[in-house]
Amino acid sequence: MSIPTTHPFDFDPTYGMQLEELLAVEPPEAPAGFDDFWKARYLKALAVDPQPVLRRSKITHADWHVLDLVYISTSSFRIGGWLILPRKGEVRRGLVVGHGYGGRDRPDFDLPVEETAVLFPCCRGLSLSARPPISQNPSWHVLHDIDKPGSYVIGGCVEDLWLAVSTLVALYPWVSGHIGYSGISFGGGLGAMAIAYDPRIDRGHLALPTFGDQPLRLTLPTVGSAQSVQAYHKKHPDVLETLRFYDAATAASRIKVPMLTAVALFDPSVAPPCQFAVANALPKFNEIFILDAGHFDYPGSAKQEAVLRDKIGQFFRVP
Structure with a gap:
């Protein structure tokens, strides 16, 4: 293990917790009506026709056909992104890939998957899906309509992921039941909410997931989007x-x-106990992969990421 010992932050990004303590973090109690809230949103999203429009992208790659993509999400929100298709083999599986709070400016071609149609949506308000009055700045985006429980932007972003699944099903009906999800940080937190209520997603990979244990998240110093939520909460x-x-x-x-789930022991942007609250909440047969640090460069990171990449490849392997 090579947890960073020197850093520029005025707080401890391990929050003084060892692995054993992190593995003991439990999720908070659900508010009354939590399941009904999300099931209703899912049914509403399922009724939307995504009307995907594809065109050849200016981005090219030796192993993938690259297509620019636009589809319709809830509230008629136009979502931009990319679809990549393997040059070799047939499409036998689908994968939706969420992004971090920095958005996305191109597809990720390093995913260790084959025979898979991979959709990279940009969630509403960010990157190719930018639209006023939603700010592209994570510190402001995370506050958009936070005072309105039913229309908080994070819920819309979860719906954007469900409509990404609908888009894959519309384009490749035979992959229905064989669609995975992979997301990091912002996309990891959204993914937990999306997977929980969408039976069309058959497996998921969440890395450094945010939005875990919101009561705790409000109390821990951070440099991430949680910082602006904490200021608003005060x-x-x-x-x-x-x-x-x-x-x-x-x-x-x-x-x-x-x-x-990949979670970190040290992370200045997404507090480790909040990450572990997500990982620990999953049924115990699921795998938790431990990283020394997240959102921070550290010795040994390339080696750990290579091991994780192999695991992701095996996890999403076409049966």
Whole structure:
């Protein structure tokens, strides 16, 4: 293990917790109506026709056909992204890939998957799906409509992922039942909420997932989007009632499909105990992969990432 010992932060990104303590973190209790809230949103999203439009992208790659993609999400929100298709073999599986809070400017061609149609959506308000009045700055995006539980932007972003699944099913009906999800950080937290209520997703990989244990997330110093939520909470303490409905750890406890979760012992942007709250909430047959650090360069990171990459390849292997 090579957990960073020197860093520029005025707080300890391990929060003084060892692995044993992190593995003991439990998800918070669900607010009344949590499941009904998300099931209703899912049914609403399922009724939307994504109307995907594809065109050849200016981006090219030796192993993948690259297509620019636009589809329609809830509230008629236009979502931009990319679809990549293997040059070799047939499409036998689908994969939706979420992004971090930095957004996405191109597909990730390093995914260790084969015979898979891979969809890279940009969630509403970010990158190719930018639209006023939603800010592209993570510190402001995370606050958009936070005072309105039913229309908080994070819920819309989860719906964007469900419509990404609908898009894959519309384009390749035979992959239905064989669609996975992979997301990091922002995309990891959204993924927990999306997978919990979408039976069309058959497995998921979440790395450094955010939005876990919202009551705890409000109390731990951070440099991530949680910092602006904490500042808002100081002036509007009742916002916790909204946040409890957008808790990735609470949602994770509802997931019933195979999961591979990568969580860090040191992370200045997404507090490790909040990451572990998500991982620990999953049924115990799922695998938790431990990284020394997240959102921070450290010695040995390339080696750990290579091992994780191999695991991801095996996890999403076409049966």
